[in-house]
Amino acid sequence: MFWKMIIKYVKLRNIRSYSSSIKIEFQEGRTLLLGDIGSGKSSILQAIEFALFGTGTSSESVKGSSLLRRGSKKGSVELCIEVSKKEIIIWRGLEKASTGIKQSNGYLIINGEKQAYTPVELKTRIIEILNYPRELASKSKSPVFRFTVYTPQEQMKQILNMGSDERVDTFRKIFQIEKYKRIKENSQALRSFLREKIEYSKGLSQDISEKKEELKTLLKKISERKESLKAIRESIVEKKENLKKIESEVELLKKKKEELSSIQQQLASAFSKASGLGSRASELRESIQANESEVEKSSQKLKEIKLPEVKEQELRQQYKRISGEIAEANASKATLHEKLQQVKNSLQEVESSKKDCEDAKSQLSKIEHFDIDASRRKLEEIKKIEKSLGEKLASIEKELFSCRSQVEKEEQLAEKVSRMDSCPLCKQPVGESHKQEICEKSAEAKKKLKEKMGQLEKDQSGFKQELEKASEQSALAAKQVEQALISSEKKEQLKNALYNYEKALSKEKDLKESLQKTQREIEKAESYPFEKKMQELEDIDASLRAFSEHSKLSALISEKQKQLGLAKKALEQARADIKELNKSNLSLKEKEDLLKKEIREKEPAEKDFVSQKEALSELNSKEKMILEIAKEDEEKAEKARVQISEKEKAKAEMERSRKILSWSSEVFIPMVENIEKHLFARVYNEFDALFREWFEMLVEDESIKVRLDPTFTPIIVQNGYDADVSDLSGGEKTSLALAYRLSLNQVINDVISGINTKDILILDEPTDGFSTEQMDRVRDVLDRLKIRQVIIVSHESKMESLVDYRIRVSKDSGGSIISA
Structure with missing residues (x-):
């Protein structure tokens, strides 16, 4: 047996009235969720639906x-x-966020293996497990689950009360009959597309005959151009053969012209070289004449120079020796004069020291009487007197300040008492006599204070005069101490000056002797014969210049004679080269004339070659032009072939589309409509039969019959007449809704094959308003259902006898509570 879905347990944590985590277990068979209204029974069913499909946006969704x-x-x-x-x-x-309450990611555990999913992915996976139609994954609600497994009581009533068209559309979606409508709509769209395609293909294939004729014309032109190309290519071959025959002669002519050009270049070069040699020969002749003239002049000058009998080397040694003597005499003379000046300067310093010594003696006698210790003692005594006077003045000023303060206080007291009406301490009134007495005492005290201040000011003035006098004496004593200090330093300086003078006196005799000696040495140096020695140097210098001039002229004559020899040789060589060039030029000229004659004879062949080459070029251009035109024609022909092929394809596609359009209109759409009618009729007939059967089981009243009209609207017939639902009793209305609910469940399970929720049914308050007899009939209904798991929500305690298991739901201040 293929096992369908059943519920094992559900755990709720912070869901509606359930605060803490709570687990509710379900068994196979019939389970009753029993409790008062508002105790939390429906919350369990909503939690089950949420776990399966998540939250949604539609009004029916959780x-x-x-x-x-x-x-x-x-x-x-x-x-x-x-x-x-x-x-x-x-x-x-579920999580509470700033934007509202949203679903968090969930997970599945299948046979112990856990896999996480997003909310949408999880819904898709559940629909796959339940084998529901896959298109339900994109919808916010699951009508199959709502009408087969669990329909809230209020939504069942909505189905019964909704409009006919809305109900039919709802059932078409549930039973997937809606897809046949979509098939027809899609078929209509396909037919429109096919009609457009036929028109388009018809337009494409209209001028196929003209295109074929165009291709035929193009192929004829291509054939004609191929014939023209054949004739041109034969002419090209012929021209190439002719050119090959003439080419050897033209090549030989080219070589002759190149040879002629080379000979002409050689001739031009030879003429240029000969011209250069002629110019060079003229320059050499002029150079020879100039050099000969210069040699003659230099020889004459050489004869005129008279050399001394003494050799040049001896003269140079004499010049060096005399020059040294003169330099040494000049240096010695300068040194002696410098020494003389130094001695004179030293003697002048000695004379100056004599005068300084006299001044020092005079100053020393003046400062001998200064006693620095006595001056310091006197200054200290004056300072003590000055300090004592300062302290007395400060004491007087302090007393004066105190007297002035007391005077001000007495004045303030008199003024305050004169304005006072009552005593500030005892609050007794103050009389005028008392005020007068106090003011008089204050005036007497003020008088005494002023007398004291007068005496103090007098003493202050006297002390100030004494202090000024002491300050003057102190300044004078300080100046005397300073002068005594200066005199002490000056005394040391004067003593040093006297010592230096005595040293200078001991040197004076030596300096005078050195002066006399130096003067004698200068007189001796002055006697050296400077003029005679200078004349000797001039004579030697003149002789040396004669030797130098003679040597230069000799070297010049030798160099010019050498240049003359070389120039004469170069002139002879230039004359020989010119003669040889003239001989070579004659031979080249003969070759030039011969080549010119040969070239004139072969020029017609060259012209014929050019003419033949131009003709070949013209044929090549013509060939190229025809090839380009032929290429264009080939491209046009290929384009025409493609167009013809496309048009033939379009024509074939048009025929195919016509056949599909005919099949769609005549076969497919009628077949879909027939299937749709057949399936709708099957749903209606099965639903109607089940609805009658379930209602008769629940209501044993022969006077009330029910059926469904074509829009699935319940029709009530009472005593042979149509009646309104509102005319039924509460129990009869509940029976009607339950019969409709059970019928719909069974039809959906039968029509939609393969869904995995056929073995579970959840009924929400199915017996509201039932009598005891109707409750007994519910047992028969449940027995006949043959469903593995039925979960019933009810507040009726009478339902307990109809079920296998009971789960009691109650509520206290903390929330809902579950008990067995």
Whole structure:
């Protein structure tokens, strides 16, 4: 047996009225969720639906804001189901964010293997597990689950009360009949597309005959151009053969012209060289004449120079010796004069020291009487007197300040008492006599103070005069001490001056002797014969210049004679080269004339070669032009072939589209409409039969019959007449809704094959308003259902006898509570 889905347990944490984590287990068979209204029974069913499909945006979907417990930031539902003997755990969470309550990522555990998913991915995976139509994954609600497994009580009533068209559309979607409508709509769109395609293909294939004729004309032109190309190419071959025959002669002519050009260049070069040699010969002749003239003049000058009998080397030695003597005499003379000046300067310093010595003696006698210790003692005594006077003045000024303050206080007291009406301490009134008495005492005290201040000011003036006098004496004493200090330093300086003078006197005799000696040496140096020695140097210098001039002229004559020899040789060589060039030029001229004659004879062949080459070029251009035109024609022909092929394809496609259009209109759409009618009729007939059957089981009243009209609207017939639903009693209305619900469940399970929720049914308050007899009939209904797991939500205690298991739901101040 193929096992469908059943629920094993559900865990709720912070869901609606459930605060802490709570686990509710379900068994196979019938389970009753029993409790008062508002105790939290429906919250369990909503949690199961949320675990399977998550939250949605439609009005029928579960909302996250209605699930999460108020005041909680997070909540979750864990649902354990069994499908095909596999245990599957589904976990979904809710989180409170700033934008609202949203789903968090969830997970699946299948046979112990955990896999995380986003909310949308998880819904898609659950739809796959339940084998629901896949298009439901993109919808916010799952109508198959709502109409087969669990329909809230208020939504079942909405189905019964909704409009006919809306109900039909809802059932078409549930039973997937809607897809046949989409097939027809898509077929209509396909037919429109095919009609457009036929028109388009017809337009493409209209001028196929003209295109074939165009291709035929192009192929004829291509054939004609091929014939023209053949004739041109034969002419090109012929021209090339003719050119090959003439080419050897033209090549020989080319070589002759190149040889002629080379000979002409040689001739031009030879003429240029001969001209250069002639110019060079003229220059050499002029150079020879100039050099001969210069040699003659220099020889004459050489004869005129008279050399001394003494050799040049001896003269140079004499010149060096005399020059040294003169330099030495001049140096000695300068040294002696410098020494003389130094001695004179030293004697003048001695004379100056004599005068300084006299002044020092005079000053020393003046400062001998200064006593620095006595001056210092006198200054200290004056300073003590000055300090004592200062302290007395400060004491007087302090007393004066105190007297002035007391005077001010007495004045303030008199003024304050004169304005006083009562005593500030005892608050007694102050009389005028008392005021007068106090003022008089204050005036007497003020008088005494002023007398004292007068005496103090007088003493202050006297002390100030004494202090000024003491300050003057102190300044004078300080100046005397300073002068005594200066005199002490000056005395040392004067003593040093007297010592230096005595030293100078001991040197004076030596200096005078040195002066006389130096004067004698200068007189001796002055007697040296400077003029005679200078004349000797001039004579020697003149003789040396004669030797130098003679040597220069001799070297010049030798160099010029050498240049003359070389110039004469070069002139002879130039004359020989000119003669040889003239001989070579004659031979080249003969060759030039011969080549010119040969070239004139071969020039017609060259002209014929050029003419033949131009003709070949013209044929090549013509060939190229025809090839380009032929290429264009080939491209046009190829384009025409492609167009013809496309048009033939379009024509074939048009025929194919016509056949599809005909089949769609005549066969496919009628077949789809027939299937749609057949399936709709099957749903209607099965639904209607089941609806009648379930209602008769629940209501044993022969006067009330029910059926469905073609829009699935319940029709009530009472005593042979159509009646309104509102005319039924409360129990009859509930029976009608339950019969409709069970019928719809069974039809969906039969028509939509393969879904995995056929073995579970959840009924929400199915017996509201039932009598005791109707409650007994519910047992028969449940027995006949043959479903593995039925979960019933009810507040009726009478339902307990109809089920296998009971789960009691109650509520206290903390939230909902589960008990067995």
